[in-house]
Amino acid sequence: MRYVQPLTEEQRELLGKTMKGDASFRARTRAHSLLLSDQGATIHDIAEAYQVHRVTVSAWITHWEQQGAQGLYDQPRSGRPPKLTPDEQELAKHYIKEDPRSLKQVVERLANKTEKRLSK
DSSP states (O other), rough: OOOOOOOOHHHHHHHHHHHOOSOOOOHHHHHHHHHHHHHHHOOHHHHHHHHHHHHHHHHHHHHHHHGGGGGGGGGOOOOOOOSSSHHHHHHHHHHHHTTTHHHHHHHHHHHHOOOOOOOO
16 A cells, blocks of 8 residues: 655645645645545545546655645646737636627627637
8 A cells, every 4th residue: 555655744734724725626635635645545545535546646646755745736738828918818808708699709809909810
């Protein structure tokens, strides 16, 4: 059986704070699973509780042991960067709220405002 390496009181405190108040649901889940492992829960038990594969739980433990608190969070993924800047994204949301049934018009308004062509 594999468990997280014994946690220090400081680590338990950090994981407890993350579990209770972090904005990231995944970080909260991972922090809780590490605390459960420290208390003797098996990887199988944790995987069953969170409805994930046991390999996933094992990876959470490995990331914690290799990266510490940073291992609780998702790393950036590859992919095409967004066409719209954050301000333009907010404008798009505003336009959609104003006219949610006509995305074609929203796209046209954005194109006129930003000079960027987008698909619905």
